[in-house]
Amino acid sequence: MAQHAKFTTGSTLRHVVVMTLTGSLGLSFMFLVDFLALFWISRLGREDLIAAVGFAATIQFFLVSISIGMMIAAVALVSRALGQGDPDRAQRIATSAMIYAVAVQGAIAVAVFMLREPLLRWSGAEGAVLDVAAHFLGITVISLPLTALAMSGGAVLRAAGEAWRAMMVTTTGGLVALVVDPILIVVMGLGVPGAAMAIVISRMAMACAGLYWVMGRGLLTRPALYDLRDMAAPFLAIALPAVATQxxxxxxxxxxxxxxxxxxxxxxxxxxVAARLQILGFGGIFALSGAIGGIIGQNHGAGLGGRVRQSYLDALKFCAVYTAVIWALMLIFADPLARAFGLGGMAADVVHWFALIGAGSFMFTGALFVANAAFNNLGRPIWATMANWARDGGMMAPLAFGLGAVFAAPGVIAGQALANVLAGALAGWIGWRFVSRGVDRAAHPA
Structure with a gap:
């Protein structure tokens, strides 16, 4: 295996920009699948179908986030092994991590398929919208193991510094969706079931691409039961809190x-629609934890505390510039996009207010994710869990419901923005104190 610790030399800012932008493109292409499905469904001219897919997508985001959490664990352990100059151990970790991810998502797929209607009811879906959402989720959920295979493969590539190949894994799915979405949804007239089938096909393409690249780069080894047993404890020590965080x-x-x-x-x-724009537009922010995890992990494994600190600062700079650019684009294009989706009235107002006040808050969401990357890769994954849940479990509900009661739908968006600002500012500050004072004493999980 001809892999080495690429991130321990050269400009940390360059590593941050390259890994985050390629991670962003890859992640954005993965979420482009959902965006295109929603766009073509909007061509049918029915807001109830858009709402149904929105409810189903909320459940799916939970499920994909589990894969992201396991991906973070794979990046942390593989990159650390490479930083310590142990490529053989990195291979064994990578192989075990991919097996864990597929097995876990397979079990979750079965459970969600059986419980999809109660889950959607708890989310607020009812009547015909509930029926459509349940049908959509019933088709797409079976492809969760494929998503896990694709994302864990991309994680292993990213940990080894294979930025472009990691990006191509998820880009493949987006390119496939570009072709099959309009064919299945519009040309063949399959509507929402066609959108679900397109997602399954695109995930299958991503899984094949991920397996092809990791095997081609010599990043895997023959699976072994003793590896699965021995790697489980260090993997779960990061994966469980990382999943809880995600x-x-x-x-x-x-x-x-x-x-x-x-x-x-x-x-x-x-x-x-605003949620799809959020995920698609701010792919660079959502990609940060996984993208810079390998940089932090390799430098920490090599004992280069100064480069860890500089990587943290460079990631925060990236957040500020990236958010400013995307926010400006959102302000320009949000209203035309709302019209392109056939939205009017309250629906269009929600998209408008997200672009106006919600988008800018992602600068602080980025700070939260940078801090998470430091916590996950420097032996404090529980801190990342606490930081995220402080926002989503502690602040989001009272702010969204409270401001929504006063200002209606725009107030809900304002509640999200305020939660992002408060949690992100606090986590970013704690994260900097950690890497500037305690990184050289951070734990080194086995």
Whole structure:
């Protein structure tokens, strides 16, 4: 295995920019699948279908976030092994991590398939919207193991510094969706079931691409039961809190959709479109934890505390510039995009207010995710869990419901923005104190 610790030399800012932008493109292409499905469904001219897919997407975001949490664990352990000059151990960790991810998501897929209607009811779906959402989720949930295979493969590539190949894993799915979405949804007239089938096909393409690249780069080894047993404890020590951290974001989104459902079906449709724009536009922010985890992990494994601190600062700079650019684009294009999705009235207002006040708060969301990357890769994953749940479990509900009661649907968006600002500022400050004072004493999990 001809892999070495690429991030321990050269400009840390360059590593942050390259890894985050490629991670962003890859993640954005993965979420482009959902965005395109929603766009083509909007061509059918029915806000109830948009709302139904929005409810189903909220559940799916929970499930994908579990894969992201396991991906973070894979990045942390593989990058640390490479930083310590032990590529053989990195191979064994990578192989075991991919097996864990597929097995866990397979079990979750079965459970969610059986419980999808109660889950959607708890999210606020009812009547015909509930039926459509349950049908959509019933088709897409079976592809969760494929998502896990694709994302864990991309994580291993990213930990080894294979930025472009990691990006190509999820880009493949987005390119496939570009072709199959309009064919299945519009040309063949399959509507919402066609959108669900397109997602399954695109995830299958991502899984094949991920497996092809990790095997081609010599990043895997023959699976062994003793490796699965020996790697389980260090993997779970990071994966469990990382998963708990990651599912807090979809929980926060679930709170938002429950708060928005108080203001009608049209408001939920608007939030569904705003959520897709949020994930697609701010892919660079959502990619930060995984993208810079390998940089922090390799330098920490090599004992280069100064480079860890500089990487943290460079990531915060990236957040500020990236958010400013995307916020400006949102302000310019949000209203035309709302019209392109056929939204009017309250639905269009929700998209407008997200662009006006919600988008800017992602500078602080980025600070939260940078801090999470430091905590996860420097032996304090529980801190990342606490930081995320402080926002999504502690602040989001009272702010979204409270401001929503005063200012209606725009108040829900304002509640999300305020929670982002408060939690992000606090986590970013704590994270900097940690890397500037305690990184050289941080724990080194086995």
């Amino acid at each position: 599912v807090s974001t979809p929980f926060g989104n679930w709170v938002l959709i429950r708060a928005m459902s108080e203001h009608g079906e049209s408001a939920v449709a608007g939030l569904g």
